[in-house]
Amino acid sequence: MRELNYKFTGYQNYDPVQEKLRSIFRKAFMARNAYFNIAVDEAVVNAARYAVKGLADAEIAVQVRLMENAIEVKVSSNTNPFNAKAYQMQLRELANDPKYTSMDWGDYTGTSTMSRGFWYMLQAVDYLTVAEDGSYVSLSAKIPFQEKRLDTSIGFLVPKFLVDSGGVIG
Numbered sequence: 001m002r003e004l005n006y007k008f009t010g011y012q013n014y015d016p017v018q019e020k021l022r023s024i025f026r027k028a029f030m031a032r033n034a035y036f037n038i039a040v041d042e043a044v045v046n047a048a049r050y051a052v053k054g055l056a057d058a059e060i061a062v063q064v065r066l067m068e069n070a071i072e073v074k075v076s077s078n079t080n081p082f083n084a085k086a087y088q089m090q091l092r093e094l095a096n097d098p099k100y101t102s103m104d105w106g107d108y109t110g111t112s113t114m115s116r117g118f119w120y121m122l123q124a125v126d127y128l129t130v131a132e133d134g135s136y137v138s139l140s141a142k143i144p145f146q147e148k149r150l151d152t153s154i155g156f157l158v159p160k161f162l163v164d165s166g167g168v169i170g
Helices: 015-029 034-049 084-096 105-109 116-124 154-160
Strands: 002-009 059-066 070-077 127-131 136-142 161-165
Touching (some): 002 015, 015 034, 015 059, 015 070, 034 116, 034 136, 084 127, 084 154, 084 161, 105 154, 154 161
Antiparallel strands (some): 002 059, 070 136, 127 136
């Protein structure tokens, strides 16, 4: 396993790190994986947007773990509290509702931008783990990347969302 760590302050300083990450991802996936790139970008923008210190002063850490058959990217920041467990339960109820389970998340969210980044993350990963207080998100995907038609239905995506409750993932 190989681990790489990046730290920067303020979303405006993400560009140099983003370039390094794109290079790492391209090598790891053995292809360009635009879905994963967008997902990581969304995680970083959320870490900055919801940071206690604000967008320009957010202290953001990005940890990349490269394994033989998978990649994991953890994005963390000191954020305003977010109840990930409650959000997970809300999405599970949605996914279990016959009216919504087969619906594409884009059709569900419509023209609203609320939570779109979260859905982008879910469609790009094998699983997404969020700290119970929202202080980090961890995006995990298999490597190498194999281009395929994405299933973007709510019933398919929601089970990929896990919450870390003090070391207990569920």
